[in-house]
Amino acid sequence: MRSNQKKNLPRFILQWSVIAFLLFLGVRAFLQKDYIPDFEAYCPFGGVQALSSYFLSNSLACTMTTAQIAMGIMLIIGIILFSKLFCAFICPIGTISEWLGNLGDKFKVSIKISRSADLLLRSLKYILLFVTFYYTLDSNELFCKKFDPYYAVASGFSLDVVWFFALISISLVVIGSIIFRLFWCKYFCPLGAISNILKFIWFAASVILLYVLIRITGIELSYVWPLAALAIGGYLLEFFGGKLNFFPVAKITRNESSCTNCRLCSRKCPQVIDVAAMKVVTDVDCNLCGECLEVCPEKDTLQINRRSGLKWLPVIAAIVLFVIGLILSFNWELPTIDQRWGTPAELEKAAVFTQSGLTEIKCFGSSTAFANKMKEVKGVLGVATYVTTHKVKVLYDPAILTDQKIQAEIFTPQKAVVREIPDSIQNIKMVSCQLDNFFDPNDFSHLTMLLKEKSDALGLESVFSCPVTVRLFLPGNSNLKESGLKEIIETKILRINTNELSTHFDLSFKLVGTPLPQTISLTEYKNRMFEPYQSTFNWKKSYRDTMLDTLVVQADPKQYDIEALPYFVSHLSNDNGVVGFHSSMDSTSRVFFNIIFIDSLTNSVSILKNMKNDTLTVNYEGGEIGKIVNKFKF
Ligand code: SF4
Ligand code: SF4
Structure with missing residues (x-):
């Protein structure tokens, strides 16, 4: 007889390594302000939801990643071949629940739930599964983030989390697990529900196949029906103790002839399965954790599929599937x-x-x-x-x-003012450069920041060519040489420091050929940099052109701010007679605001009075109204 105090060490190490890794991520995020870990990135439950969403809509929402899908696929394979390996070896909620349950036993506060209450409570996780999948498929966003106790804690209650739901879930995990064994896992976890449904793979596959066949014939059937069938069917199979025959392939077996009926296995099983009373463990709760195998004192009495030497198969399978999931995540990507x-x-x-x-x-x-x-x-x-x-x-x-034509269509030409034109400047030096590894709007922003930090550049613009052409505008008397310009453009790291955040970007811009300098007038530069703004509203199209009048007001070019104009125009639109706005610059660089109005509904005096208000009344999306300071002076 062997000692019965042996710890299931591989499982213990794997479970607590996951917790330690998550703690490491949390501490790193706390210490390193620009590090934002994605705690849901490898969640297999998110993956199963994302996979379902992908099949239904042929698209992936922002919160869904191929990494999650890869883990979701590994979860499904793991359940079909082995069992709920994720629950047994990886899930941090499972590990904590089990540990809290042991505490409850130690302090003798644990309560055994009656069989009938147990069967009734099990329905809750299927209801939660239905609700979670329904809202995820309906909104294309991971609904589970709203209440997932793991995500709430790991993300520090991020904006996706609904506090009320999350606090209930956390209470169910913490208090529930101390008093009732694996309270969250058995009765509330939607991943547990989907895992149990997948254990009855013939049933799950039949429902999904039937739905696909119905859709192929052209009948529009909502996903709600197969979802409801899976949730209700899964619960009924669990309720009536549906037998797991061929799948999952790996099962715990007991050799009755060598078993001494010491019942250690039944007592040690975290799922409270009466292993000692079974020849083959077909209970849906068994997750192949191996605790019973480890505790059994009689050699080769408890085995996997009646074969010796397979004791470590579940833990090895969990690690291998996780690693395959990781490799897939890094090398495979589904289109969004x-x-x-x-x-x-x-x-x-x-x-x-x-x-x-x-x-x-x-x-x-x-x-x-x-x-x-x-x-x-x-x-x-x-x-x-x-x-x-x-x-x-x-x-x-x-x-x-x-x-090349497609590249030109994808490319977004941009322009940016780096700094105000000093009064002493008479003309502008325009330097045209061609840059490799420069295409994206973010590349343009990074170059703008570099120039602001390291040069006396006034502005820049990008135009499509192969490679992309960037025109830099320097003061006419700038003494920035070609070599200095090349050094700035080919800077490898851009560091941005703000009060709270220090971050950096790796850059790989490369100057191609020789920059071409040219002198242009101040007026031409101002015209190049000017970004007009245009908007129509208040049913402009319903008025004939003859009913439209235009009020033209000169604006201070130093105050011209394209970002602030939508608020200003929103304020003007409160007058129902104002139906349009556009800004313009003339050949002498004077800026004008052109306000289009219906003279039978309003007049220029009233519009001008409105424009001069110190406070703007702004209509935000969603019907909200706000007040902001008017930065335009006339
Ligand atoms: S029966 Fe054995 S392998 Fe299955 S859950 Fe219980 S202890 Fe783990
Ligand atoms: S199978 Fe269970 S009851 Fe039988 S000897 Fe092993 S631990 Fe004891």
């Missing part, structure tokens, strides 16, 4: 959107253009905006976006477009 609008014949002959490094492609919204922009380009047949790597693929008709 994958839209094709060309005909099948056009798509067959389509060429593909790939552009990386577009940091603006960072979520579902920016991906959709990009697709909409590309739909306007004749010859583009479809797009796919990859937000993790900020990459896009554009399918196009090679008879109409070329790679």
Whole structure:
């Protein structure tokens, strides 16, 4: 007989390594202000939700990542082949719940739930699963973040978390687990519910297959039906103790002839399964944690699939699946959107253009905006976006477009004022440079910051060419030499320090060829830098042109601020007679505000009075009204 006090060391090490790693991330985030860990990045439950969302809408929302999907796929494979390995070895909530349960036992405060209450309470996790999936699939956002106790604590109650829900969940985990064994895991965890459904894989696969077949025949059936069928069916199978026959493949087996019926296994099982009474453990709660294998004093009495030497299979499988998930996460990415609008014949002959490094492609919204922009380009047949790597693929008709033409369509020309023009300046030195590794709007912002910090540049603009052309505007008397300019442009690290944050960006701009200097007038520079703003409102289109009048007011060019203009125009729109606005600059660099109005509804005196108000009344999206200081003086 062996000692029965042996610890299941591999499991203990794995579980507490996960907790230690999460604590390390938390401490690092606390100490390193510019480090923001994504605690949900590898959550398999988020992955299963993201996978479902992807199949239904062929798109991934911003909060859903391929890393989560990779982990979700590993979770599914793990459950089908082995068991709920994530629950047994990795889930931090499971580890803490088990530890709290042991505390409850030690201090004799734990209470055993009656069988009937146990069966009834088990329905709650299926209800939570249904609600979570329903809202996730409906909104394309991970609903579980609102109440997930792990996410709430790990993220420090981020904005996604609903405090009320999260505090209830945390109480259920902490207080519940001390009093009732694995209270959260057994009765509330939606990941536990989906894992149990996946254990009955024949049932789960039949429901999903039936739904797919119905959809293929063209019948519009809401996902609510298969979701409800899975949740209700899963609960009923658990309620009536549905048998797990072939799947999961790995099961605990007991050799009755060598078993002494000491019942240590039943007492040690965290899931309170009566292992000593079974020949094969087919209980849905068994997660192959191996505690019973470790505690059994009789050699080869408890085994996996009646074979000796498989004792470490579950823990090894958990690690291998996790590592495969990680490798997949780093090497595989599902498109956030994958839209094709060309005909099948056009798509067959389509060429593909790939552009990386577009940091603006960072979520579902920016991906959709990009697709909409590309739909306007004749010859583009479809797009796919990859937000993790900020990459896009554009399918196009090679008879109409070329790679370069598509690049030109993707490119956003920009201009920026770096600093005010000093009074002493008579003319401007314009230096045209071509830059490699420069394409994205963020590249432009980084170069603007570099120039502000390291040069006397007044402004810059970018225009598409291969490579991209950047025109720098320097004071006419600037003594910045070509070598100095090259050094600034090819700076490798841009550091930004603010009061609270210190961050840095790795840069790889490369000056191609020789910069071309040229002198331009101050007026030409001002005209180049001027960004007009235009807006129409108050049903402008419903009025005939003959009913429109324009009030032209000269503005101070030093006060011109394109960011502030929408607020100013919102204030003007409170007068129902004002229907449009645009700003302009004349050939002598004078700035004008042009206000379009209906003279039967308002008049220029009243508009001008409004423009001179010290306070602007601004209408925000969602109907909110606010007051801000008017920075424009007339
Ligand atoms: S039966 Fe054994 S392997 Fe299954 S949960 Fe209980 S202790 Fe773990
Ligand atoms: S299988 Fe369970 S009851 Fe039988 S000897 Fe092992 S620990 Fe004791």
